[in-house]
Amino acid sequence: xxxxxxRPLARIFSARSAGENPDLIEHGNRRERIAMQHERILRKTQxxxxxxxxxxxxxxxxxxxxxxALAISEPSEPKARATATQILASRAxxxxxxxxxxxxxxxxxxxxxxxxxxxxxxxxxRQLAEIFPDIDAxxxxxxxxxxxxxxxxxxxxxxxxxxxxxxxxxxxxLFGPREMRLYPNGQLAGHILGGTxxxxxxxxxxxxLGIAGVESAFDDFLRDPKLNGRPLQLSxxxxxxxxxxxxxxxxxxxMNAKGASxxxxxxxxxxxxxxxxxxxxxxxxxxxxxxxxDASDSPLFNRAVQGVYELGSAFKPFTVAxxxxxxxxxxxxxxxxxGPLKWGxxxxxxxxxxxxxxxxxxxxxKSSNIGTARISLMIGSELQKAFxxxxxxxxxxxxxxxxxxxxxxxxxxxxxDISTMTISYGHGISTSPVHLAAxxxxxxxxxxxxxxxxxxxxxxxxxxxxxxxxxxxxxxSILRHVVTEGTASFGEVPGYSVAGKTGTADKPNNQGGYHxxxxxxxxASFFPSADPKYVLIVTLDEPEDRAGSEPRRTAGWxxxxxxxxxxxxxxxxxxxAPEIETSRQNGLTLAND
Amino acid sequence: MKNLFLGCLVVTVMGLAFWGYTENYATKGSLxxxxxxxxxxxxxxxxxxxxxxxxxxxxxxxxxxQLVNANFDNLRxxxxxxxxxxxxxxxxxxxxxxxxxxxxxEVMNRETSx
Numbered sequence: 200x201x202x203x204x205x206r207p208l209a210r211i212f213s214a215r216s217a218g219e220n221p222d223l224i225e226h227g228n229r230r231e232r233i234a235m236q237h238e239r240i241l242r243k244t245q246x247x248x249x250x251x252x253x254x255x256x257x258x259x260x261x262x263x264x265x266x267x268a269l270a271i272s273e274p275s276e277p278k279a280r281a282t283a284t285q286i287l288a289s290r291a292x293x294x295x296x297x298x299x300x301x302x303x304x305x306x307x308x309x310x311x312x313x314x315x316x317x318x319x320x321x322x323x324x325r326q327l328a329e330i331f332p333d334i335d336a337x338x339x340x341x342x343x344x345x346x347x348x349x350x351x352x353x354x355x356x357x358x359x360x361x362x363x364x365x366x367x368x369x370x371x372x373l374f375g376p377r378e379m380r381l382y383p384n385g386q387l388a389g390h391i392l393g394g395t396x397x398x399x400x401x402x403x404x405x406x407x408l409g410i411a412g413v414e415s416a417f418d419d420f421l422r423d424p425k426l427n428g429r430p431l432q433l434s435x436x437x438x439x440x441x442x443x444x445x446x447x448x449x450x451x452x453x454m455n456a457k458g459a460s461x462x463x464x465x466x467x468x469x470x471x472x473x474x475x476x477x478x479x480x481x482x483x484x485x486x487x488x489x490x491x492x493d494a495s496d497s498p499l500f501n502r503a504v505q506g507v508y509e510l511g512s513a514f515k516p517f518t519v520a521x522x523x524x525x526x527x528x529x530x531x532x533x534x535x536x537x538g539p540l541k542w543g544x545x546x547x548x549x550x551x552x553x554x555x556x557x558x559x560x561x562x563x564x565k566s567s568n569i570g571t572a573r574i575s576l577m578i579g580s581e582l583q584k585a586f587x588x589x590x591x592x593x594x595x596x597x598x599x600x601x602x603x604x605x606x607x608x609x610x611x612x613x614x615x616d617i618s619t620m621t622i623s624y625g626h627g628i629s630t631s632p633v634h635l636a637a638x639x640x641x642x643x644x645x646x647x648x649x650x651x652x653x654x655x656x657x658x659x660x661x662x663x664x665x666x667x668x669x670x671x672x673x674x675x676s677i678l679r680h681v682v683t684e685g686t687a688s689f690g691e692v693p694g695y696s697v698a699g700k701t702g703t704a705d706k707p708n709n710q711g712g713y714h715x716x717x718x719x720x721x722x723a724s725f726f727p728s729a730d731p732k733y734v735l736i737v738t739l740d741e742p743e744d745r746a747g748s749e750p751r752r753t754a755g756w757x758x759x760x761x762x763x764x765x766x767x768x769x770x771x772x773x774x775x776a777p778e779i780e781t782s783r784q785n786g787l788t789l790a791n792d
Numbered sequence: 793m794k795n796l797f798l799g800c801l802v803v804t805v806m807g808l809a810f811w812g813y814t815e816n817y818a819t820k821g822s823l824x825x826x827x828x829x830x831x832x833x834x835x836x837x838x839x840x841x842x843x844x845x846x847x848x849x850x851x852x853x854x855x856x857x858q859l860v861n862a863n864f865d866n867l868r869x870x871x872x873x874x875x876x877x878x879x880x881x882x883x884x885x886x887x888x889x890x891x892x893x894x895x896x897x898e899v900m901n902r903e904t905s906x
Binding site: 299300303304305306381383384385387437438441445692693694695767768770771772776777 | 838841842844845847848849851852853854857871872873874876877
């Protein structure tokens with residue numbers, strides 16, 4: 200900008216020559232300059248205001264556009280965050296104590312139809328019936344012609360079936376992904392695992408729910424997304440379970456029994472290493488529950504947990520142990536066994552006459568009901584009931600199966616003297632084989648209570664003391680004699696020093712009495728007897744050994760040989776080395792022998 | 793001096809803008825890659841689960857027993873009994889290693905898997 204001088208010489212000179220005051224020119228020019236300056240400042244200010252307005256407009260506009268965009272767009276997971284932890288939606292696996300798979304999932308497909316899109320429903324129905332034998336072509340045709348817009352055809356189909364349906368090439372037949380529970384070992388441990396069913400179903404997924412066994416008892420654990428698919432580890436040993444089931448099935452057939460059950464428990468921890476109930480079922484294809492008749496005849500019935508039975512003489516060691524703990528008797532104390540023992544209008548008899556008196560040890564070895572009943576009278580009703588209660592024999596076990604609470608022991612409400620006497624030898628009280636296993640474990644592991652569990656334990660639990668170490672040791676030695684010289688002589692397994700007690704109980708009939716020719720044979724055993732590691736309970740329902748001239752039903756002839764075979768097979772699998780016999784040291788024989 | 797400072801400022805802002813632009817796209821690229829890797833991990837997991845299930849199915853005790861019986865002439869495998877326990881000195885010293893596996897078998901064809 201060219202600055203205009205305040206006193207331009209030309210105008211000053213001409214003003215001077217004209218006699219005017221030249222200062223007026225300067226004043227005029229100064230005024231003009233100030234006016235121009237004002238105008239410039241005004242324009243600058245206006246420009247700044249417009250600019251500010253523009254900036255505000257743009258800022259608010261950007262915020263507005265962003266807010267609108269956020270409001271109308273579909274929300275999406277933040278990508279960077281989702282990568283840190285990936286949520287597994289599927290049900291967790293179940294594994295055995297050695298990490299072998301017992302239950303897992305596989306991806307299959309479900310089949311559904313949009314009937315309005317089905318071309319030629321007659322042929323389609325016929326082709327579907329060819330692929331799936333359980334589909335009826337006529338009914339399917341009616342369904343496909345119906346007014347429904349959506350039809351479920353199959354819950355889960357195999358890849359081969361999917362391909363076959365795909366080959367029909369009908370646009371109305373559609374597939375949705377489905378996760379299906381698979382039990383790769385088939386029937387093995389079927390009662391423990393239970394089974395699953397589909398819950399809420401959608402096209403893209405379906406809820407898999409446990410309906411029995413551990414699947415149901417641990418349903419929340421298995422479905423918890425927080426655990427990120429952490430498998431459920433059971434205490435079961437797959438190979439031991441397999442051997443146990445195989446032998447038990449063979450034994451059941453050989454002894455002509457209608458059912459059988461076995462429980463193998465670790466004596467110190469209460470962990471169940473194998474448990475079987477026959478007849479059994481395949482959890483992959485769970486049979487329907489019986490709608491009529493006796494529920495215990497169904498293969499779904501778990502005899503080891505749900506079945507409560509009078510287990511007979513297998514209860515005698517509890518009476519003897521309690522009396523020894525109370526200091527009432529010792530192993531060599533003589534007890535009156537003259538029979539029959541009359542109490543009110545009841546008679547207690549022995550299997551055969553054992554003479555006027557027997558030592559406590561012989562009472563167990565020969566299994567004398569009269570002797571045990573007399574010992575129970577020394578103890579008294581109240582103490583006996585309290586002792587059995589502490590052993591956990593009067594309430595359902597805490598085993599982690601949904602069926603657990605249904606195995607509730609039955610015993611007389613009025614625990615009279617006659618009840619005390621019959622209960623002392625296992626009549627008048629019904630418990631499950633799992634109850635018996637846990638109670639035996641407590642008796643022989645040194646005297647501390649264990650809780651039966653199906654979960655692998657990291658450390659042995661410290662249970663309540665039931666009997667002293669000394670009594671436990673004496674009981675072990677007496678029960679060893681039951682095998683070496685008593686009713687369970689078939690139970691001897693070389694190298695494993697088996698000990699235990701037999702029990703043969705007449706089965707109750709519907710008239711309130713007992714069957715004459717139907718028994719429940721039990722062998723409650725443990726091994727090795729000096730330092731017991733395992734407890735094995737084998738029960739056979741209505742066994743009958745027809746090898747001899749007349750049928751033999753007592754446990755010594757039926758349950759004991761089966762249990763011995765189980766121990767012979769299972770003990771090496773458990774890594775239990777046989778006790779070396781002292782007479783055959785180093786495997787050498789003398790030259791002059 | 794002022795102009796030089798302003799010029800430097802402008803150049804810095806442009807530089808930062810360029811850096812921000814490249815970082816933004818690099819991050820987006822990484823996120824896409826992570827998403828893709830996650831998808832691959834998911835597929836690998838499901839493949840692993842199928843293989844595990846198949847392995848468990850093929851190794852079920854029932855089938856192993858059948859195989860042992862069918863191949864008894866060649867393998868002569870017997871059930872483990874108490875006679876099979878021995879003292880440490882009775883066990884022979886282990887032989888040389890079998891060496892690395894040079895011919896692995898593809899158990900699942902990845903190309904044809906979905």
